Amino acid sequence: MLKKPDLDCFFQPQSIAVIGVPSKIPKKNWPGIYGCLLAYGYPGRLYPINPKAKEIAGNKAYPDLSSLPEPVDLVILSIPAEAVPAALRECARTGNRNVHIFTAGFKETGEPAGIRLQNDIQKIADDNNLQVIGPNCMGLYVPKSRIATWVKPPDAIGRVAFLSQSGGHAQDFTNYGARLGLGFSKVVSYGNALTLDAGDFLRYLAEDPDTDIIAMYLEGVADGRRLLEIVREVNQFKPVVILKAGLTESGTRAVASHTGSMAGQTHIWDAFFKQSGAIPAQSLQEMANTVLALQHIVSVQGPGVAVLGVGGGVGVEAADACSRAELSLPDLPESTQHKLRQFVAPAGNMIKNPVDAFVVLLDLRLLAKTLDIISSETCFDMIIISLHLDWIYDIDEGLHIQELANFLATSARRELKGKPFAVCWRTTRLVPEIKEQGLLFEETLLKANVPVYRELAQTANALSSILKYHLLKKQLRN
């Protein structure tokens, strides 16, 4: 693999200058990049640049880069598009090599003026060996360095990185992640990818000791062959999950209009996934769900799933969801069904697989016994536990829901003898107390590193993604 690119200045900058800071930071509405950095508590040396201001938010303002006491690790441009070429030249002249261009209005407009401007800045950047994130992008979110160029990102530091060609998606994905207890190491919204593209960030993240899992939102890429090679290599030791947008006729045109990218054709990207081993995702939520499973489940050995839960219709839904995700639900062997029949009556219960037996969920000893029996079967590679909280709530107004959470967060692992499992819960009744109990239940499981979902299709897809990842990785290694 190529040498790790020199991007430390972006992710751990000791000093940042922001060009184009308003004299007064708006209290409402968007506070601007400088305001975001202040609000998130960036601890380094932060220089606002505005030739018309002496002081901004109580800090000394500077008229330009050359008046700064030092060349900075990172310059952020938040100025009109027409002013960007001159600002980039000033960066080059003053020895400021690392630039994030927040400004939009370039190639993505599809209009002659914007395309010409992008060609201009491309030349300036190339001639002067500048490293540029953007233009037309939100930029950076690195909780460990307390850097965020958008409003109110989550505080949690974690081991997931996210590369995104959409700033909105960078915000949404990190928020979805936070709900699932995922924290982030480094997040980059890089828009039109003038000099730094997905591949460069990937090579950096490959050797980043703070990153274990890499998620990407891709609209297009200039050099697909190069990206394929990088992903294939990185994916062998850090799973790469990619949401590739624009793979439909309307999507392709929207991508051109958003980041001026060529989306590429479906069959090319199908081959990309097959040859790189990257995990495809169809939506941000699906990507977050997959990352959650990757974070908590080391490996899955095969496609056999046992589903344990309550509700006949829900059981059928689980079976269909698993089949659609290319997992299988082998019938419980007859001898095992006999064991379950000792404490599960035939009427109103299914015990073939799915095992739908309310009695088992009501008594933790029976649940432990059932998990032990099921997980002893070699035909099962993983277990899905599906809980309808509306029905469990009625027993004792939520006490048992929390007992189940504590059991699943602790002793369940022992009964399952280390077999991977995921939990899926639902409540549909319009009773706020049940939803609250559900959120508590979810929190307990997430804190115990148990992947927990709210839809069976999501659960099956996440488990299936892990299985496919391991199978394909093995195949590509050979």
Add this chain to the structure above:
Amino acid sequence: MLKKPDLDCFFQPQSIAVIGVPSKIPKKNWPGIYGCLLAYGYPGRLYPINPKAKEIAGNKAYPDLSSLPEPVDLVILSIPAEAVPAALRECARTGNRNVHIFTAGFKETGEPAGIRLQNDIQKIADDNNLQVIGPNCMGLYVPKSRIATWVKPPDAIGRVAFLSQSGGHAQDFTNYGARLGLGFSKVVSYGNALTLDAGDFLRYLAEDPDTDIIAMYLEGVADGRRLLEIVREVNQFKPVVILKAGLTESGTRAVASHTGSMAGQTHIWDAFFKQSGAIPAQSLQEMANTVLALQHIVSVQGPGVAVLGVGGGVGVEAADACSRAELSLPDLPESTQHKLRQFVAPAGNMIKNPVDAFVVLLDLRLLAKTLDIISSETCFDMIIISLHLDWIYDIDEGLHIQELANFLATSARRELKGKPFAVCWRTTRLVPEIKEQGLLFEETLLKANVPVYRELAQTANALSSILKYHLLKKQLRN
């Protein structure tokens, strides 16, 4: 079409007897069928039957059907499976023809005892011309008659009927519906379908003046050809939306285990949908979303969608979602783009379609103007308005969100000149206030009969379902 079956006794019973009522109604946990009827306030004559009790919940208890002062409109059996044949014989003997068998433990167990019992009760029902809902099912929910055989169903009366082979799904679907402001006319969970099957209920609903739209959860059906003919006819004047479960290998086996049904093969059901014109749904949520669109949108003329909203990545997602749902996003004609360029700057905005222009959402006059301009284009058959509330919230902490809601609930229709539209909103930031504003926003729109969703794929799928319904209906009529 065959004569409307005589099912009024089930849906508007003047009297109900419940056999198998415990002497004491449990306060916690499931209160039983009799407890559910009491709790939901069934206003008719309600007779609890229990030979060991004199009084139950303050009401006179009866030892058996023959001691009742009258033959009742509906008998509900909630007794062990082995006791069901004798009870059915008693029904026949005492002139009680309409029976709901709640009890499980029949054919669906797949075990010899259960199969034998089902054969027994089949013979008794057939010989005595009994009309049976069930066995192995939750039964009835008819808000207008204040009948509910499960816990805490929604109060709202509406014009949607639901037929379900799963009692859990009957509860979940009506709860999903309630969230979307949908009310129900008649809901039946009919389990193993001993004598009354989907087709019988459908024929009844076809002529039911309280029902406009029919949703169904089907696991299997004894006579598929007959159901096809009924659905095809009903669907011409009342749309029928069907979630067909068990169309996967594992799902087929789960269906057998749940209701003892034959799920049937995928290609047969594909043909069923094509020949009947019924609208397929992949999940309960999708079915509820489709019903919402059917309730509020009279017709869609073609596949052209204009998407107006905010966020580049979100716009790409909308385009991909529409394409996947077989809708198209034609580019705005150049002349129209020029009109928009009068008040939308090129930088940071897309105006081709999706139209992503924050400025337009911030000013209701500009929004009205934009909707007027867009809806004048003949290439657009419908409009999706996509709002990221996280960003709109920041302007003024939610005030503008509610202004947008009021505009979309009232004047938007005029600007759109009657073209169908749907709204999709999201919030991902972990700020409870934004979610609250979103729920208020949603409520305002639903009250004004605007279909509103939280995911773009759901929005596109619902609109696409309406279009396909109308196209296929027309084709089948010719």
